[in-house]
Ligand code: SF4
């Protein structure tokens with residue numbers, strides 16, 4: 357059955373519904389992830405039973421300036437790299453592809469007494485620390501369930517609510533690392 361609609365008045369400009377471009381969608385997802393971090397994750401950090409800053413089991417990716425600052429290294433980078441390569445450097449650091457990876461010992465910037473980051477809010481803080489455990493990447497949300505503050509169902513509901521009607525939210529786990537989940541969006545089918 358057809359519904360008879362009035363013919364639009366061509367002299368009247370009717371506003372077009374806003375298009376959700378991929379970039380705008382990615383921005384919305386990034387905002388939703390940041391809001392989840394601020395409201396749910398960060399308030400839990402002081403009482404976390406296994407802080408990610410202890411770098412076990414997590415691995416922290418660092419640039420040279422961060423390694424130099426956190427480990428208070430005064431020698432030139434080439435000298436430090438040689439030390440690392442011969443097993444004379446900090447045992448918790450590995451070098452690869454121009455970057456460094458720390459694992460197995462608490463990050464030197466972690467204050468155990470206050471369970472807080474001593475470089476919080478400073479440019480030297482590695483980008484990965486701000487992203488963990490929930491971030492937008494290429495139009496999807498990636499979440500790391502090794503963070504005890506992240507609840508898959510609650511996060512999925514949070515994203516669905518942030519994006520509003522018009523989207524269907526689906527999640528999947530990484531086959532190799534099942535604690536990494538991806539939350540993606542599909543346009544909801546319009547009911548006829
Ligand atoms: S694992 Fe999660 S809750 Fe614990 S300190 Fe890290 S971000 Fe905070």
Ligand code: SF4
Nearest residue numbers: 409463465466473485
């Ligand atoms: S830089 Fe700060 S947030 Fe990142 S691992 Fe170290 S203490 Fe934690």
